[in-house]
Amino acid sequence: MESVTNGVELPAPYPLAKQHKAIVPGKASSRLIVAQFRSYVRELSNFFHMQLNWLVNKHPTILKNSRELVARIEGVVPLGQECFLDSAEVTALYPSMDQNTTMDAIQWFMDTHCNSRFPTETKRFILIILKFVLTETYMRYDGTLFFLEQISSSAMGVISSVCCGNSYLQYCERKVLVIWKARITLYKRFLDNVALQWKGTLLELV
Amino acid sequence: MYFKGLEKWVNFFRKEQRAKMLNATDMQMARANLPSESYMVNLFHFLAEAGIHLVKTDKNAGSLAWSRELHHEQTMIHLNDANTYQRIEFHSDGSPITARKIFEDFILRFDKEMAECTKDLPGLIIAARKLR
Numbered sequence: 094m095e096s097v098t099n100g101v102e103l104p105a106p107y108p109l110a111k112q113h114k115a116i117v118p119g120k121a122s123s124r125l126i127v128a129q130f131r132s133y134v135r136e137l138s139n140f141f142h143m144q145l146n147w148l149v150n151k152h153p154t155i156l157k158n159s160r161e162l163v164a165r166i167e168g169v170v171p172l173g174q175e176c177f178l179d180s181a182e183v184t185a186l187y188p189s190m191d192q193n194t195t196m197d198a199i200q201w202f203m204d205t206h207c208n209s210r211f212p213t214e215t216k217r218f219i220l221i222i223l224k225f226v227l228t229e230t231y232m233r234y235d236g237t238l239f240f241l242e243q244i245s246s247s248a249m250g251v252i253s254s255v256c257c258g259n260s261y262l263q264y265c266e267r268k269v270l271v272i273w274k275a276r277i278t279l280y281k282r283f284l285d286n287v288a289l290q291w292k293g294t295l296l297e298l299v
Numbered sequence: 300m301y302f303k304g305l306e307k308w309v310n311f312f313r314k315e316q317r318a319k320m321l322n323a324t325d326m327q328m329a330r331a332n333l334p335s336e337s338y339m340v341n342l343f344h345f346l347a348e349a350g351i352h353l354v355k356t357d358k359n360a361g362s363l364a365w366s367r368e369l370h371h372e373q374t375m376i377h378l379n380d381a382n383t384y385q386r387i388e389f390h391s392d393g394s395p396i397t398a399r400k401i402f403e404d405f406i407l408r409f410d411k412e413m414a415e416c417t418k419d420l421p422g423l424i425i426a427a428r429k430l431r
Contacts, residue, residue, distance in 0.1 A: 101398040108373035110365065118372070125377035133402050136430050188383065214416070218423050221412050222430070231387075231401050234374060240396045241384045 103233045103240070104132045104250070126250040127232055127243065138226045138253040144219060145199070146256040148207055152263055154270070156281035162288055169279050169290060176278060176292045183285035186258050190246045192227045195257050198264035199223055226253050258284055406431070 108123035116122045129135050149155070156162055166178070183189075203216050211219065230243035230251070247254040262282060270280060276297065279290035291298045365373070378384050387396050394400065409431065417423035 101402040103398050103401070106374060106378065108365075108370060108377065116369065119376070121373065121376045123373045123377075125374065133405060140426070140430055214420055214423060217416050218426070221416055225405070225409060225412075229405055231398075233398065234378060237375075237378075239386045239388060240398070240401070241378060242387055243383060244385045245383050 101133070103231050104128050106232050106234055106241075124249055127230055127248040129248075129251045132230075132251075134226050134229045137222045138251050141219065141222050141226060141253040142256055145202070145260070146253075148210070149202065149256050149259045149263070152206065152259070154263060154266065154280055154282050155259060156283040156288065158283075162281055165279055165281060166290065176290055177295065177298055179289045179291060179298065181287040181289065183262065183287070186262070186285040187249050187254060188246045190258065190261050192245065192247070194264070195227060195247060195261055196220060196223060198261045199257065201264050201267075202260045223253070223257075226251065227257075255284065 104127045106125050106127050109126050111122050111124065129138060132138075150157070200216070200220060203211050203219065227247060230248045232241050232243070233239075234241070247257050259282075262285070266280075266282075270277065276291055276293035277289065278292045279288065281288045389396055390400055390404070413424075413427040413431075417427050
């Protein structure tokens with residue numbers, strides 16, 4: 094092993110069970126986690142997360158916990174007015190995140206939601222760091238003799254993926270939420286889980 | 300208040316979650332065909348009973364309870380997805396792949412990119428050095 098790795102450790106992937114999926118031989122009932130603590134891009138990922146995550150979390154669509162959702166629902170529903178409460182989930186968010194679109198989303202977020210916090214050079218610096226984090230996901234699984242590279246999306250187990258996932262969805266939602274602004278009285282999202290309060294017809298909602 | 304019972308809802312949620320966690324632990328153990336009296340089951344039951352939500356069955360306990368074979372099978376199902384993961388055996392210069400060389404290639408590209416984007420900007424130069 095030492096001759097192959099020569100002192101540099103790479104992350105080892107491992108599966109996490111999906112509770113709602115039965116285990117069928119040959120079918121995935123788990124998520125693959127690429128544990129970041131061994132990765133040489135760990136510090137880059139931590140840096141990116143520290144710079145942007147708290148800003149992304151300040152976005153009005155982000156839900157912090159279920160208690161906040163309860164308080165929001167109580168606060169926005171006018172007495173006697175009919176509306177629909179709905180929930181939704183984004184299917185396979187992390188595996189669906191195109192790396193270039195993720196970069197665009199972060200660029201957009203820094204341009205539009207950071208109040209000139211980042212000068213142009215700093216934005217560029219952060220984007221380069223992100224590019225390394227997204228494209229330098231190498232791993233070595235103990236049960237095999239080969240190395241692997243993740244060539245698409247953002248790896249689960251990398252701390253910056255959360256911030257990227259939230260920003261990615263904010264980027265995708267930005268136009269839809271404006272179009273339906275008059276109908277949406279509440280829109281909150283906990284990463285890939287959406288809580289929606291709809292003040293319109295059921296037909297419009299579905 | 301528009302929705303009756305909302306104030307109590309959070310507590311209901313917690314009780315329900317705890318019951319689900321206990322149930323799910325048993326289900327996972329049964330699925331993995333592992334003995335139901337193992338240390339791991341007792342540990343997760345204890346944590347669930349104590350209301351400790353750091354160990355959620357749907358996130359951790361399930362796969363911790365899997366057999367080694369099941370771990371391997373599930374890992375390989377993902378790694379065989381050629382759209383996401385690419386096996387690499389050689390570097391671009393034809394030499395056999397090593398973690399050391401992957402790292403060294405990264406350092407070369409990192410230093411080059413950083414040299415270009417931090418030019419004459421002391422704050423960014425310091426940041427780049429610390430991240431290296």
